[in-house]
Amino acid sequence: MLLNLFAFLLLASATAVQSLDQTFNDDVLGLIVFKAGLQDPNAKLQSWTEDDNDPCNWVGVKCDPTTNRVSQLVLDGFSLSGHVGRSLLRLQFLQTLSLSNNNFTGPINPDLTHLGGLQVIDLSGNSLSGSIPDDFFAQCGSLKSVSFARNNLTGQIPDSLSKCSTLVDINFSSNQISGRLPSGIWFLRSLQTLDLSNNLLEGEIPQGIGYLYNLRGISLAKNRFSGRVPGDVGSCSQLKWLDLSENYFSESLPESMRWLGSCSSISFRGNSFTGVVPDWIGELTSLESLDLSGNKFSGWIPFSIGNLQRLRDLNLSKNQFSGGLPESMMNCSSLLTVDVSQNLLAGNVPSWMFGMGLKSASLSGKKLTGSTVTSSVDSMVASYQGLQVLDLSSNALSGGIPSSIGVLSSLVYLNMSRNRLFGSIPASVGELKSTEDIDLSYNLLSGSIPLGIGGAVSLKELRLQGNFLSGKIPTQIVNCSSLTSLILSQNNLTGPIPAVIANLSNLQYVDLSxxxxxxxxxxxxxxxxxxxxxxxxxxxxxxxxxxxxxxxxxxxxxxxxxxxxxxxxxxxxxxxxxxKPIVLNPNSSGSIGNSSSDHHRKIVLSISALIAIAAAALIAIGVVAITVLNIHVRSSMSRAAAALTLSGGEDFSCSPTNDPNYGKLVMFSGDADFVAGAQALLNKESEIGRGGFGVVYQASLQDGRSVAIKKLTVSGMIKSQEEFEREVKRLGKIRHHNLVALEGYYWTPSLHLLICEFVPGGSLYNHLHDGPGQNSLSWRQRFNVILGMAKGLAHLHRMNIIHYNLKSTNVLIDGSGEPKVADFGLARLLPTLDRCILSSKIQSALGYMAPEFACKTVKITEKCDVYGFGVLVLEVVTGRKPVEYMEDDVVVLCDMVRGALEDGRMEECVDGRLMGNFPAEEAIPVIKLGLICASQVPSNRPDMEEVVNILELVQCSPDSQEELE
Known part of the structure; x- marks a missing residue:
């Protein structure tokens, strides 16, 4: 405190102090006051003392040798916290201000650019909030580089940015900046790099980018940009990297891109581009990385791609490419990774691919045929040495696994599953010392598991299920000490389960069924x-x-x-x-048998009595716990309701303390005023539903839109306001026609509301289980619902969002019959993903919960959503609930359908209300897909992108669809 007081007194009486000591200059004064407002937990600024008149030797400070004035202040990664205050304005000769990777908070100081000589501002990696000041760049002097990346900034990009003609580098990435890209940004003729990735920017990119002749790199990834890529982008002839991934860009690639001859990296991953990849792609001869994955490109992969001799990484996965891989690709001499999985490619696996020294080759999920690369392995051993990833899964490959596969000494991941491979597993598989994952499942392999498998000492996952393997499980497998998954089900293995398996201490998943x-x-x-x-x-x-x-x-x-x-x-x-169990002699006397039977009956009775007593105690405890919980919830709800009890004329944001700023209403776009007024929002008459997270009401905005308002009943477990708002805004970024959009939120400490898109058609549960039989969904409607749900979930997973609460009541049907998945990601609003909370609050609907939810140590991943989706698929197809209670039995839907599959009665599972009016060639694969998604083992479940591709492949032709309407 004394230091702070002393520092501020110095600032207030600078003239008097300087008259006493002319060497105590503005630089020292400014830095000492700046330090006084900081917290320095690691004492990094210990050398900064007011007794030292020369700051040039202080940590993080550099001076101009000519003027002896401070020219650079670089305090990156010092763990400092506080505000970037006005005291730095005393450093009139400062050229570089770099405070990155600290804990600075508060808004950006709007006066920083008043330092006329300032050239570099780097405040990235802090916790700055608020918007970029409107006039921050109006008089930016000689500013060349500015970075506000990885903060919590909101608002829009200020129009004054276009006035800062000296700017060379701009980085506003990883914030929550919204709105459109100002067209004036293309007036910055000196601009060389622009990074606005991972924000909430939207709309079309304005024309004019072609005027930036000096532009070297631009990233607009992970925003909401839509429309076409500007047609003049090809005029940026100096461009080295272009990243527009994970947006909503559509249509075809602009013709002008053929002039980007200097570009080394292009990523358009995760958009909606259509059409063919043009032949001029081969004219971009400087390309080292090309990622067009996750789009809707079709046609053949262009032959001209073989001209890209510098190309190292090629990713064309998750598109609709057909034909085969062009032979010209063997000319791509620098190629290291190739991923063309999940397309419609056909033909043979090209032998030349394995002579190029690749490190990763992914060709899964296609229709590739022919034999495996047996001959190639023997003849190109040297070329194989660097291969780390080989994925040939889900094709139609035949033949045997090469006996010399052990030469792949660098292989980390090997997947040849779901093909037609036959013969035995070669003993040389034990020579794969670096391999962590081997998947040879669902082939026609026979013979025994080789004893040498123990030589694969790095192995973590071994999947051999769905083959014709026989013999014993080799005890040598104990040498694979890192093994976490051992999946050997659906074979003909004999003998005992080796006791040495118990020594594999890392095992998590074992399936020997x-x-x-x-x-x-x-x-x-x-x-x-x-x-x-x-x-x-x-x-x-x-x-x-x-x-x-x-x-x-x-x-x-x-x-x-x-x-x-x-x-x-x-x-x-x-x-x-x-x-050991006693084997009774069938020829022994009846008296012994009766005596033994009586003894067993007594044991059963005593155990039954103990179970009954324990059950009664648990029920009593449960009743008490539920009573206490109900009292607490009612008390919380009454307090929350009091927070929203408004008198006439008061607005929505008032609070129990009558402070008009106590409540915070935020709408991401559009009107924030309600037609009926705030006091009518949570009336019983407006209630339209209830769920694990709370009650849902319908309301109308002044702009004519209807919205759904969810009053969260888990407010006692909600995060702090700052964390809550950060998560809600993150969820607000998610936009997809199969997802319910989050429009805004309202916050007080006792009441939390989410404002969502209103979907008028009711829930999927209502359509399947509550509606009259004559109005039940047709098969075509059901298939479209399944496909739409899959697309919505795939988009969520692409945005790294897990739903956690997938069930038929959380799938809404709009007026055109399109499904919209609701309530996604709400579990992230809780402080921790506690299994008890997830079980009781979120996964309240029995039957949808993945088995790993019951395990405290398991990591919750997207595969939990895949399980819930699988159950939903079976629910949609059969018209039955996940769990049904009969008079004397409980029917679990997954078990029922799986039993029908084993008995060859699959068609009997389809909802009887369809009266046979469905295509079996479409329904049966959909049912099987649902069972696969609902697999007990997470690694056996496909990801949602694969599910979408499978559904689109099994979908019947339009002609047959019309017959079923």
């Missing part, structure tokens, strides 16, 4: 502390189930189909307390 395994389950398996899933169903195992650890809560379905197993999980008492 649908084999011919015998013996008992090793008791040591209870030592696997990270185990999340263990399935040995439909084998010939016997004896007592292990007790302890994961096996105390193992689902009955994971051990079903083994009649000789006993234990509480399978509801069969074991015949003895001895470690």
């Amino acid at each position: 649908l084999n011919e395994l015998t013996g008992s389950l090793p008791k040591e398996l209870t030592n696997l502390s990270h185990l999340l899933f263990f399935n040995v169903s439909y084998n010939h195992l016997h004896g007592e189930l292990p007790l302890g650890g994961f096996f105390n809560t193992i689902p009955a379905s994971s051990v079903s189909g083994n009649p000789a197993l006993c234990g509480s999980v399978v509801k069969r008492s074991c015949p003895s307390v001895h470690p």
Whole structure:
């Protein structure tokens, strides 16, 4: 405090101080006052003292040797916090101000550009808030570089930016800046780099970019830009990198791009570009990286791509390319990574691809045929040494796996699943010392698992399910000490489960189901502390189930189909307390049998009594807990309601303290005034629904739009206002025609409202389960709902948003029959993703929750959404709820459909209200896709982009669709 007081007294009486000591100049005074307003937890500025009249030797300070005045202040990464105050204006000779990667808060000081000699401002990586001052660039002197990246800035890009003609580099990336791009930005003729990525900017890019003849690089990625790419972009002849990824750009590539001969990197990933990739792409001979993935490009991959001899990384995945890979690509001598997965390519795997020294080759999800690359491996061993990723999955490849595959010494990821490979797994697979993931599932492989598998010491995931493998599980697998997933289901494996598996301490997922395994389950398996899933169903195992650890809560379905197993999980008492089961002699006397039976009956009765007592105690505790919780919720809701009780004439943002600034109403776009007034918003008459997060009301805005208002009932668990607003604004960026748009929010400490797009058609649940039979959805409507949901979820996952709460009540149907997924990402508003909260509040609808939600240590990923989507698919196709309670039974939809699949009764699963009016060739693959998505093992579930592609592939032709309307 004394230092702060002293510093500010110095500032107020600078003239008097200087008269006493002429060497105590403005630079020292400005820096000392600046330091006084900071927190310096690591004492980085310890050398800054008011007793030193020469700041040129202070940490982070540099002086001009001619004038001996401070010219540079560079304090990057010092963990400083505070405000960038006016005291720095005393540094009249300052040229560089760099305070990046600290914890500075507050708004941007609008007077910084008054330092006429300032050339560089770098405030990136802080927590600055507010908008960029409107006149910040009006008199920017000689400013050349400005970076406000990675802050919390809002508002729009100021028009004054166009007046700062000296600017060379601009970086406003990773903020929450909104609005349109000002057309005056193209007046900055000296501009060389422009990075506005990861913001909320929208609209079309104005014409005029072609005037920036000095432009070297531009990134507008991760915004909401739409329309066409400006036709004059090709006039930026000096452009080195161009990134427009993850926006809403559409139509074809502009012809002028053919003049970007100096460009080395182009990324248009994740947009909606259409048409063919033009032949002139081969004229961009400086290209080193080309990413056109996640668009709607069609036609053949142009032959001219072979002219790109500097090309290192090529990603054309997730499009609609057809034909084969052009032979000319063998001329791309610098190529290291190729990803053409999830297209419509056909033909043979090109042998030349494996002679180019590639590090990554992904050709999955296509219709490639022919034999594998056996001959190529033997003849091009040297070229294979650098290969790290090889993905040939989901094609129609035949033949055997090359016996010399072990030469791929650098291979990290190998995936040849879902092909027609036959023969045995070569012993040389054990020579893959660096490989972490091997997936050979769903082929026609036979023979035994090679003993040498233990040589693959880096292996983390081994998936061999869905083949014809026989023999025993090799004990040598214990050498794969990093193994987390061991999936060997749906084979013909025999013998016991090796006890050494218990030594694989990192195991999380084990699936040995649908084999011919015998013996008992090793008791040591209870030592696997990270185990999340263990399935040995439909084998010939016997004896007592292990007790302890994961096996105390193992689902009955994971051990079903083994009649000789006993234990509480399978509801069969074991015949003895001895470690090994007693085999009774069928010729023994009846009296012994009766005595044993009586003994067992007593044991069952005593266990039943204990269970009944425990259940009664749990019910009593539950009743008390629910009563207390209801009292707390009612109290919270009454306080929240009081916060919104308004008298006539008061506005929506008033608070319980009568402070008009207490409540905060924010609309992302459009009108913020309600027709009925705030006091009528949360009336019972306006209520249209309830969910795990709260009650939903309908309201009308002054501009004529109807909106849905969700009053959150989890307010006691909501984050702070700052974190809440940051998450809500992030969700507000999400725009897709299959997602319900978040329009705004209202905040007080006791009341939180989300303002969303109103969808008039009701929920999917209503259409499937509440409507009259004669008005049920047709097959075509159901398929479109499934496809629309998939597209909406795929977009969410592309934006790194997990839904967490997918169910039929959270899928709304608009007036044209299009589905809109609602309530996505709301779990992020809670302070932590607590499993209890997720189970009771969010995943309130039984049957949609992925099994990993029950495990406290598992990471919640997009695969949890995929599971819920799979259940939704089955619900839409069958018209049945995920879990149905009958008079004497409980029917789980996934189990019912899976049983029908095994019995060949798939068509019987389709909703009877369709009366056979559906295409079996479309319905059956959709049902199978739903089962795959609802797999118990997350790694077996496809991602949503793959789901969309599969649905589009199985969709019937328009002619057959018309017949079913």
